[in-house]
Amino acid sequence: MSKRKSQNNQEQKAPMPVGTAEKEVMAPHEPIEEKWGFEQAIIGPVGSLAFMQLSNNDRVIAAQKYGGLRESTGEVEISFFGMCAFRITTPKGLEIVIDPWRNAPGFGGYWFLVDFPITRCDIGLCTHAHGDHDAIHRLDAAMILDRMGGTFELGDVKITGILDKHMCEPQNDLYNSKMMMELFGKKTCPPNENMEWCNTMFLIETGGLRILHWGDNRQNPPDDVWEMMKDIDIALLPVSDDGHILTPRWGRKIAEKLNAKVIIPHHYFIEGLNAPNAGWELPAVQFTRMLDHTFLDSPTVSLSPEKIKDYKQHVMYFGENTVTDIYKWQPPEYRAENVPLPEPVKAWERFKPRKGDRY
Numbered sequence: 001m002s003k004r005k006s007q008n009n010q011e012q013k014a015p016m017p018v019g020t021a022e023k024e025v026m027a028p029h030e031p032i033e034e035k036w037g038f039e040q041a042i043i044g045p046v047g048s049l050a051f052m053q054l055s056n057n058d059r060v061i062a063a064q065k066y067g068g069l070r071e072s073t074g075e076v077e078i079s080f081f082g083m084c085a086f087r088i089t090t091p092k093g094l095e096i097v098i099d100p101w102r103n104a105p106g107f108g109g110y111w112f113l114v115d116f117p118i119t120r121c122d123i124g125l126c127t128h129a130h131g132d133h134d135a136i137h138r139l140d141a142a143m144i145l146d147r148m149g150g151t152f153e154l155g156d157v158k159i160t161g162i163l164d165k166h167m168c169e170p171q172n173d174l175y176n177s178k179m180m181m182e183l184f185g186k187k188t189c190p191p192n193e194n195m196e197w198c199n200t201m202f203l204i205e206t207g208g209l210r211i212l213h214w215g216d217n218r219q220n221p222p223d224d225v226w227e228m229m230k231d232i233d234i235a236l237l238p239v240s241d242d243g244h245i246l247t248p249r250w251g252r253k254i255a256e257k258l259n260a261k262v263i264i265p266h267h268y269f270i271e272g273l274n275a276p277n278a279g280w281e282l283p284a285v286q287f288t289r290m291l292d293h294t295f296l297d298s299p300t301v302s303l304s305p306e307k308i309k310d311y312k313q314h315v316m317y318f319g320e321n322t323v324t325d326i327y328k329w330q331p332p333e334y335r336a337e338n339v340p341l342p343e344p345v346k347a348w349e350r351f352k353p354r355k356g357d358r359y
Contacts, residue, residue, distance in 0.1 A: 049137045059094075060122050060142040063155035068092025072156070075307075076207040079300040080318040082273045082326065083112075083132055084238060084266045086213070087121065090206040092156040097121040098202065098213050098236075100138045104131025111278045113327045123154070127215030128166055129196040132267075147200045160203040162228050165190050167218045168197060171250070172243030174279065201229070208305040209233045212258065216267070219250045226257065233308060235260035238267030241282040248287040252313070261311040262303070263291070264318070272326035288317040299323045 063069055070093040077089040084099040100116040111131065116138040124141035125148070126134050136144050145152060148161035168177045168189040177188045188197045199218075204211040211234040235258050238244075239251030245267050246254065255263045265284035274280060288295070293315040299322050308314075320326070353359050 053140050055120060055140050055142070057142045060154065063092075063094055063122070066155075068155045069094060072207075074207070075302040075304045076209055076211070077300055077302050078211075078234070078264070079323050080264075080266070080321065081116065081119075081299075081324045082270050082322040084127075084213075084215070084236075085116065085324075086236060086266070087119070087323070088204055088206070088211065090156045094123065094155050094157055094206075095121040096123045096125060096157065096159075096204065097139055097141070098125040099127055099133040099215070100124075100135040101132045102135035102138070111275050112273060113275055114273060114324060117324055123157075123159070125159070125202050125213070126200075127202065127213065128199045130166075130216070133215065147198070148202075149200065157204060157206040160205075160228070162201040162203060162225060164199055164201060164221045164225050165193070165218050166197040166199040166216050167245055168193070170243055170245060170247065171219075172247055174242060174244060201225075203229065203232075209303065209308075212236065212260075214238055214246075214254075216245050219246065219254065229258055232258040232260045233305070234262045234264060234303065236264050236266060239263075239265040239287050240268035240280060240284050241286045242269075242280060244268075244280040248284075248290060251287055252290065255313045260313055261308045263313060263315045265315065270320050270322065270326060272320075272328040273322065273324065283319065284317060285319075288315045291315050293317060295319060296321060 059069060068090070072091040074091055076091060077087075079087040079089070081087070081097075081100070083101045085101060086098050088096045088098070090096070097119055100119070101112055102116065103110050103112055116135050118138055118140060120140040122142050124136050124139040124144045124146075126136050126144070126146045128134070128147060134146075136146060145159065145161070148159070149163040150161055152159045152161075166188070168180075170176070180186065180188045186197070187193050199215045201215055201217050202213045204213070210232050212229060212232045213236045216238055235255055237246060237251050237254060239246045239248060241248065243250070251263070251265070265287060267280070268284040269280045269282055291313050292311075294317070296316055296318050299318060301316060301318075
């Protein structure tokens with residue numbers, strides 16, 4: 001859609017008050033990639049990029065005033081962008097996006113073959129300060145809760161930030177804290193680790209469901225942290241078959257301790273999204289097959305307490321189904337007719353002297 005066409009549409013269709021036309025307020029957001037202000041910026045600013053956003057806070061004001069943006073659907077939508085990024089849409093229409101990614105500067109920072117799509121949402125969440133989680137500048141969000149602790153409520157959602165520590169000893173065959181110190185010169189295990197090795201787990205309560213995003217948290221948080229995470233309905237866990245964050249063994253143990261009805265793996269390798277040899281190489285297929293499971297055929301699943309009431313550590317696996325358009329190289333198809341070879345023209349003879357063989 002061109003800018004001119006988009007502007008004309010905006011002129012013809014005036015915004016309607018919340019609740020006056022359900023079809024209008026429930027319609028999906030229009031594409032905004034080409035209209036995002038900072039895409040045209042010459043100098044990348046430091047600090048908040050909200051001044052370049054073209055959206056405003058009308059939706060969250062409406063949620064504050066009316067308790068939501070529409071009549072409840074009775075279901076929570078969970079959409080997968082790849083890596084650790086999800087969009088959770090509450091029954092009353094609030095959109096929450098967690099952990100968008102970016103390619104981080106410096107050694108080992110080229111992790112992704114595509115950029116995180118600029119995404120409009122009401123609330124943006126970031127679990128910790130690593131490039132595969134903290135591209136909050138890619139969110140056209142009314143508010144950002146970055147590494148939040150405590151409790152936040154708006155409309156039909158309650159978000160609790162549970163503060164703990166990033167995993168530092170994955171117990172896989174890829175790396176350990178000693179290797180990280182040698183590579184980056186940073187202490188990754190408590191005490192005295194720096195801020196990028198701290199983590200927030202987000203407990204999102206909406207539609208009668210308790211949804212936990214683990215971030216990259218360590219496997220063994222203290223007892224008082226476990227007490228805050230009892231009886232989880234849906235656990236979003238960073239489990240991959242190579243155990244980049246959680247090994248399959250740890251994923252299963254944590255899900256059991258959470259008493260999770262549903263497990264949704266993330267932080268696994270997706271061809272066309274993750275750069276090869278960047279520290280993760282395997283999906284989470286084998287982990288999924290360890291337990292009762294469903295291989296999803298779409299990047300979005302709609303769930304409710306009724307739908308999952310009989311599940312116990314049931315894995316729902318998105319696989320390569322992502323909201324993000326991933327890059328997969330396809331060999332070109334050549335359909336031109338085969339033509340005969342041209343004659344071996346001696347093109348240099350046009351420079352031959354008219355008299356004799358030399359100038």
